[in-house]
Each structure stands twice: as structure tokens, then as C-alpha cells.
Amino acid sequence: MYQWQHGGVAYAQGPRPVPIVQPPYGQYPGAYPQQLPQQPHHHPQPQPHLAQQQPQPERPPRHSTQLREISLEYSYEELSASTQQWHESQRLGSGSYGSVFKGELADGSEVAIKAIDLKALGAESSGFEEEVQMLSKFRHPNLVTLLGWAKHNYKRYLVYELLSGGDCFQRLQKSKKASAGCPFFWFERLSVCLDAAAGLSHMHNSKPKAFHRDIKSANILLDRHGTAKMADFGLSCSARSDSLHVTVSNISGTPGYACPLYSQTGRVTEGSEIYSFGMVILELLTGLAPATADKTRPGGIAYQIAEAVAQHSPGALDRCMAHLDVNAEWPSELARELAELALRAVYAKDEGRPRFIELVRALRKLNERFPKPSQPSTFHMRAVPQVPQHLVSPEQAQQPQPQQPQQPQQPQPQQPAPAKPQLQQAANPPVQPKPAAQPAAPAPAQAPSPPAPSPEAVARPAKVPSPVVLPALARASATFGLEFVSSAAFAESAELAAELRCLFLAPPDDSPGNFSFAVGRSHQQKAFEAWVPDIEKQCCISRTAFEVVCDKVAGASLTVKGSGLVTLDGRPAPKEATAALRPGALIGFGLDTVLTLRFLPDPSAASAASAASAASASGCGSPSSPPPKRTVRRAEEEEAMPELDRSSPSRRAGWSEDVKPKEEKEAQRLSPSAGREARAHRPTAVDGGEVHLLTLSPPPRKVSRDASSSPRALRSPMSAQGFDDRLASSSMFRLELSGDGVLEVPLSRRRIGPMCLRQQPDCTLFVGRKHQPELHKQAVAPECLRFMSRDHFSIAWEVGFRIRPLTSNPIWRLRRGAAIELQRNSSEDLVSGDRIALGTGSDNSPDAAVQSLCWLFTVEGTELQADEGCRTPPSPGGAGPRVSEEWAIRVVRSAMERPVSPESPMSPARERLLSEGGPKAKSKSRSGLGG
Numbered sequence: 001m002y003q004w005q006h007g008g009v010a011y012a013q014g015p016r017p018v019p020i021v022q023p024p025y026g027q028y029p030g031a032y033p034q035q036l037p038q039q040p041h042h043h044p045q046p047q048p049h050l051a052q053q054q055p056q057p058e059r060p061p062r063h064s065t066q067l068r069e070i071s072l073e074y075s076y077e078e079l080s081a082s083t084q085q086w087h088e089s090q091r092l093g094s095g096s097y098g099s100v101f102k103g104e105l106a107d108g109s110e111v112a113i114k115a116i117d118l119k120a121l122g123a124e125s126s127g128f129e130e131e132v133q134m135l136s137k138f139r140h141p142n143l144v145t146l147l148g149w150a151k152h153n154y155k156r157y158l159v160y161e162l163l164s165g166g167d168c169f170q171r172l173q174k175s176k177k178a179s180a181g182c183p184f185f186w187f188e189r190l191s192v193c194l195d196a197a198a199g200l201s202h203m204h205n206s207k208p209k210a211f212h213r214d215i216k217s218a219n220i221l222l223d224r225h226g227t228a229k230m231a232d233f234g235l236s237c238s239a240r241s242d243s244l245h246v247t248v249s250n251i252s253g254t255p256g257y258a259c260p261l262y263s264q265t266g267r268v269t270e271g272s273e274i275y276s277f278g279m280v281i282l283e284l285l286t287g288l289a290p291a292t293a294d295k296t297r298p299g300g301i302a303y304q305i306a307e308a309v310a311q312h313s314p315g316a317l318d319r320c321m322a323h324l325d326v327n328a329e330w331p332s333e334l335a336r337e338l339a340e341l342a343l344r345a346v347y348a349k350d351e352g353r354p355r356f357i358e359l360v361r362a363l364r365k366l367n368e369r370f371p372k373p374s375q376p377s378t379f380h381m382r383a384v385p386q387v388p389q390h391l392v393s394p395e396q397a398q399q400p401q402p403q404q405p406q407q408p409q410q411p412q413p414q415q416p417a418p419a420k421p422q423l424q425q426a427a428n429p430p431v432q433p434k435p436a437a438q439p440a441a442p443a444p445a446q447a448p449s450p451p452a453p454s455p456e457a458v459a460r461p462a463k464v465p466s467p468v469v470l471p472a473l474a475r476a477s478a479t480f481g482l483e484f485v486s487s488a489a490f491a492e493s494a495e496l497a498a499e500l501r502c503l504f505l506a507p508p509d510d511s512p513g514n515f516s517f518a519v520g521r522s523h524q525q526k527a528f529e530a531w532v533p534d535i536e537k538q539c540c541i542s543r544t545a546f547e548v549v550c551d552k553v554a555g556a557s558l559t560v561k562g563s564g565l566v567t568l569d570g571r572p573a574p575k576e577a578t579a580a581l582r583p584g585a586l587i588g589f590g591l592d593t594v595l596t597l598r599f600l601p602d603p604s605a606a607s608a609a610s611a612a613s614a615a616s617a618s619g620c621g622s623p624s625s626p627p628p629k630r631t632v633r634r635a636e637e638e639e640a641m642p643e644l645d646r647s648s649p650s651r652r653a654g655w656s657e658d659v660k661p662k663e664e665k666e667a668q669r670l671s672p673s674a675g676r677e678a679r680a681h682r683p684t685a686v687d688g689g690e691v692h693l694l695t696l697s698p699p700p701r702k703v704s705r706d707a708s709s710s711p712r713a714l715r716s717p718m719s720a721q722g723f724d725d726r727l728a729s730s731s732m733f734r735l736e737l738s739g740d741g742v743l744e745v746p747l748s749r750r751r752i753g754p755m756c757l758r759q760q761p762d763c764t765l766f767v768g769r770k771h772q773p774e775l776h777k778q779a780v781a782p783e784c785l786r787f788m789s790r791d792h793f794s795i796a797w798e799v800g801f802r803i804r805p806l807t808s809n810p811i812w813r814l815r816r817g818a819a820i821e822l823q824r825n826s827s828e829d830l831v832s833g834d835r836i837a838l839g840t841g842s843d844n845s846p847d848a849a850v851q852s853l854c855w856l857f858t859v860e861g862t863e864l865q866a867d868e869g870c871r872t873p874p875s876p877g878g879a880g881p882r883v884s885e886e887w888a889i890r891v892v893r894s895a896m897e898r899p900v901s902p903e904s905p906m907s908p909a910r911e912r913l914l915s916e917g918g919p920k921a922k923s924k925s926r927s928g929l930g931g
Ligand SMILES: Nc1ncnc2c1ncn2[C@@H]1O[C@H](COP(=O)(O)OP(=O)(O)OP(=O)(O)O)[C@@H](O)[C@H]1O
Pocket: 006, 007, 008, 040, 041, 042, 092, 093, 094, 095, 096, 097, 098, 099, 100, 112, 114, 144, 160, 161, 162, 163, 164, 166, 167, 218, 219, 221, 231, 232, 409
């Protein structure tokens, strides 16, 4: 076992993924033998440490003249001076060749210098010449630029442009640690895929064809703007003339990424490179490592992707979707398409894999279709000085301070600690994480002066202050607070430890007027984990769920950032929508409201209440004292909150007089009853009659009357005009689950909505076990639940409602008795009264499926008017579409007895019968009844 360092970051104990050496390993996946070499070495022979024990015969360096002709030769002295004599502080990282140092050349340009020891590696296997030759041949924005080289005795140096964003592998690792404050979002990962594919495509489409041979995330470097470039060409080689492959004798690469066919035969093809690239895409999608140290077997290697995704077995796509890296916040549709592409790339047979040019085109299209969100996430906003972010959870202050995201590789000069509010320091000095111990550095000839801050660093905005903790005494100085109200695990705050009852948020002393706080699982990780211990339920809360912007003039507002549903006073707030935050506003998370917090502009009140309730909970309260408000009179307090705030000017600390009327108006609009309602129906916060969108951008769109998708074209059972009008005016719909597989629970527990999508073009409702875990658990019989996908389908508004299946399980849409099977990833229109029948494994026909499990889609205000005598009987689980079998058979028979011409529109009641009638109705409908 050994500690593996990569780019200055120490990773799991155990062997680093090692290059492949002959003889080729057996069958993939998971077939690499346990006796993999333990020492990282890039080139098969000789191994570095062995070479040191048995020195190679001295040979003069070769090919200098030839290299001089193709690339610039630097003097050793210049490189040495640029790196402060190879000072440890300049080391960017180490690979199998040696180390890479950051240097500043005499002209001020920053470079990365790779030092290669030929004595240790051998001239033939160092890859030095290959790299110079290959990189000198190519000039491409997505291939690292080699500026030149140098030699000194048995040392060789490669001088590259400096890519200060670090490598992708490191970036992924850091994104997993919430404390590192370095998220790696889906749009960044997608852009990395496109960039890297473009660089590789350039190599493969050149003449002669060039092969990288070591494609992996660690060899994709990022510049400071996030552009990805392929690096490390030590193993690269070119084909002869027009040949499409090269057969090599030294089969090298990295396990987990290397194509199994290549590792068996030594035959390098574009397909083998595509395979490695496909593994990189899977790695970026899932955050899993293609190969990593196996913690359970000393010296063993775990193939996480092969184990989790089993890319060569049926169902790989669903498994990949189930293992998506939540840190990336992948949009489901994009992730699915990207996963499909990746799985094609790692297809077992070379011929079935796409070529790089295809990959580039497909990735470019995805980049266009899924552009980077217009409003930068909090992570990016942190680079803007006026938007500091403070996390004031006591636990998180114990964690290491976040690093600057754009400069993960660069050794930073010691920065003065950010100023903290004096009161906080006095009362409870925050724990400062100790600086990581530097590895012992060879003593430099002269004590080096600390590296001067780069021009880039000087130009960079002031470092954002780190999260601080507000100790108990300082809480009164906090500007805002988020108070715990209830969660799926805790009915009230008194059940929680006192310090978890309210998050206090405060700007630093030196902050300008406005500031913002990001709220979500990555920012207040410990608090969210404590509030919602169930991991499945935590998935409903985005890592960056929303951002609170505190503007001293305009007041506080909330902007939804994540894809997890956020409700404000029981009303769904679409992504990127901004709403004013009234004092006491209730903020809910997830469709099933797994958590409710209350926004407090002046947390001192909450502090007092928390203290009182803590005292009560711990039995310290005076026996004669009145019961603490928080535990006993929560409902009254919620209602009184806006009133209290209006009546008490002191509670308006930091709020401009100018905004009072607006704020009061807002408080009135979001009436106390809204909060009450949200709490009363905790399992479905969007439940309730009056749900509408908050302040929206862009403004509501007019409904298009496009003939193909207009409600009229869909042959609505309502009078055409009436339907259109209603649809145009209604933006609400609901989904109700029914069928034999549904447990007898009240309607509110098997219903999603009413909710609104229409005014937000990119707002999508996702349905599946992952998205409504509570509803599925409560409403679906366990035997059905077993077969249900985590991602079932999505509903979005695009002129009309559209449904898009996301699962490989069969799904049917039933309309007026006619069933169509929906194809995964292709969308179909959805109109009020449609049923979405879910195949649950055994029920692989629409007839059986609708009987066992289906969603009824209803647009508010367009409910079908059933004929007299044919009304749906009350469902055993409450009002709703569920019908008893006996009733269904009866009404289906009566419906069948009435002749209906296919041309003439059916009566709504008949449609309803057929769509609810079960197997017999369906078989009849296909034989002509349903048209
Ligand atoms: N041009 C560059 N700019 C900035 N950092 C770089 C540059 N080239 C390499 N590095 C960093 O230096 C470190 C070592 O890189 P190197 O290519 O030697 O090893 P590796 O690719 O990580 O491992 P191996 O060579 O064993 O596959 C990596 O962390 C990489 O991110």
C-alpha cells in the first residue's frame, strides 16, 4: 500500500492505476489480474527504481540536432532560474516520468516544465522524443502547446504552456469534497468532453494518423478559462502513411481506460482511443473511477465503472443514469444522451464504436442544446468581490477552507487570513485548518524568496472571505437566518440539537452593501444531512438549491439554482426564478417537502426561541416558565411572523425604508394561510388549489396555436374553443397515481401537483422514484416499486405539454382507449385526461399496465365531464381515478354496446370509460373502438 499523490493531492491509499505492461491482460471487464505491477511507471521497461539500482550504460543524448530543428531549445540555466532552482513550492505535480514545475521565464511568461530523468527511465522509454516530435507537429487549441525543450546531463525538460486549471481527474476528486468548494458542474464537464474530443479528432484526422495511447482524465488539462487540452504525449505514436492502425510491442496505457482489444493485441486504432475516451465520459458522468485502489484488497484494483455500469451488459444505460454524479447536477436528458454516446464508444467491438469526428459533432450539438446556464452558479459568482458567500454552520467552520476554484494547481503565496467580524473572533475564534505539511524539499542553493504573485493573481479579484461561524453570543449580529421548521425526519425543531435549529448568515465586516449566500447540500452539508438523514430524500435537495441575495436597498430575494424543487410559502419556484423573501417565509425542498426552513431577517428572535426550546428540551427551563414558543406555538408564530415584522421596526435590520411597502405588499400577497397550507399538507407542498408562479423571467409566453400541436388538433373532448381558452388560461396540471399497485392512501399522497410548467420553457417535471421518493414509498405497493425506475419520465411545456420517457421499462400513453408505447427519449404530446401506464416488469402490455399502475394527467380546469351514470366511483384510496374491477367491467360492457363511428368524436364519458376500463376495454379499443 502506498499513498498516491496526484497533482499535489493525496488520494486513496493503494496502488495508483498503473500502465499496462505485457503480457496483455485477460478479458475485460474486471479481468486485469491482481498481480498488476505496483509501481507507477509509464513505460514498460525498465522500471524506474530498478533502473536506479542497475545503472544503464552511459550513452550520449541522441537526436539533439533533429529536435533543435523542430522545436526551441531552452537553456537549463533559464529553466532553473524560472523555477527558483526547482523549488518545491513550484512543483505542480508528479507523474511517472518525474515532476512538473511551474516556471516564469525571463520574458514573464508562465510555463509548466516537465523534468525527465533519462537515467531512471532510459532514453528509449522516457517518451521525451516522442512528445517533442508529436507536439511539434500539431498546433490545436485543444492540444497542449509545447514551447520547447532543454537538456542537462541525463535530465530532459519539456516546456509547455501553463494550464493553471489543473487536470480533470483532480478536478473530479475535488468536486466530491464539499469542503473544497470546487464544484465541477455538468456544463463544465460537457465542455471538457467536447474540447478533448476536438483535440483528439485533430490528431486522428491528420495524415499520417496519430494516436495518443494514454487517454484518461488525468491527461486532460484545463486552462484558466476552463478550456480543456489533451496533454502527456509520451506514449503517442503515428501510423505509417495511410494506415489506420499501429501495432506496438510495448502495450502501455492505464488500466480501466485502455481498450481490452488493444491490451490483448497491441493494435492501436482510432476505436481503441475512442474506447478510452468513452471511459472518460463515463467517469465524468458518474464521478466513478475507471480504475482505482481497491480498499478491500491490499494492492488490488477496483474497476468502479465496470462494476457499477457493467457497460457491456444490457441495461447499462439505466445503470449509468442511476449512478450519475449528483455533484454535477446533470440535466437528466443531457446525461442520458451523453451516456448513450459513451456506451457506444466503449462498445465491445471496434467497428461498433463511433469515430472522433462523430463524437465531436454529437458533443457540439449537445453543447448547443444544453448551453451553460445564463446566470452563473454561486460557485462562479464567488469570483466576484461583491458576492461573498458565508456559511455559518458551526460544523462546517471546522472544515478546511475552500480554495480558489480556478487555480487548483498553482501553489498560492500565503494570503492573509480573511477579515472576520470582530465579535465572532472575540467570542469563538474559528478553528484554522493547519496548512498541509510540505514534503521535504531538497535544500535550494539559496533560500528562495516567496514566489511573486503572478500578474494573473494580481488581477484576480480580492479573495472571498471564508465561511465563518457565528458563536452563540454573536448571533444577534447575524443579518439573516434560516430556521429549521420541519423535515421528513423531524416534525419540529425541538427534536434537533440546539445548534441545528437555525443557520445564521452574516456578511463580513468589510463587505459592501449587498451580498449573497448559497444554500444547499454542498454549502451547509452537515446541517442538511442532519435535517434530512435519509440519503434518498437528500437527493430532493440540490447541492446549490437557491441563493439568497441580500440587497440593503431592494430587500432580500431568493433565486432557485438547483433542479430540486424549491417552494416558497407552498408555491413552487421554478429554476432561475427570483422571488422576494418576506420575513418568516417558508422555504420547502422537494415535491414531498422533505424539509421546510423559515427565512428570518433578524435571527436574534430565533436565537432566543431556540435557546428557550433548547432549555426546555434539556429540562433546564424553569418549571414555572411558560412553554417555549417554538415548540408549542409554532403555527401561531408562523402566522404572526409577518405581523411581528411589520409591527417591530427593529426586526427590519438592514432593510431600507424604501422597500417596506413592497415588502409589506409581498407579505400580504404571501398570506399566512399559504404557510399554514404548506405545512398542513407536508407530503405535497405543491398541493392545494391556488398555486402559481412567482416573479418570473422571462414573462409568460402566449400559447402558440400551431395546428399540429394545438389542443384542437388533439381532438379535445371539450368544446374546442372552451378547451383552448381554458388551456390558455390554465398553467396548472396534476398527476394522480392509480391502479392495483397503488396502496390505499389519501389522494394527496399519490398526487403530484397541481403545478405549473407552462410559463417556464426549460422547466421540466421529472417523475420517478428518485424524484418523488416519499410519494412512491407511501403510495406504491412494494412489489411494484421494485420494478419502478428511478427516472421514469419527464413532462415539459413546449407549446403544449410533452412527455418524454427516461426509462427502458415500457411506458404507454393511453388516450381515448388507444395506447401508444412511448419511446425512450422521444417526446409525445400530453393532453388532459391522458393516462401514462407504467410497465412494471410483469405487466408488459398496456392493458395490464394501466390496470396495475398508471398516472392520470389532468390540466386544471379541463377535467373531463363524465356522462351521468358513468362517474368514476370513489377510489378506495380516496377521490380519484382508481376504479374497482367490477365497476370497470360493467362500464366497459355498456360502452361497447354503443356503436361509435371512428370519425365522430366520442363522448367524454366514453373516452373516460375506455381509458379506465382495464384490459378488456383496451383490447376492444385496438379492434376499432378507440379509432
Ligand atoms: N502544462 C501543464 N500545466 C499545468 N500543469 C501541468 C501541465 N502538465 C502537467 N501538469 C500537471 O503536472 C502533474 C504531473 O503531470 P504528468 O503528465 O507528469 O503526470 P500524469 O499525467 O499525472 O501521470 P502519468 O504521466 O504517470 O500518466 C499533473 O498533476 C498535471 O496536472
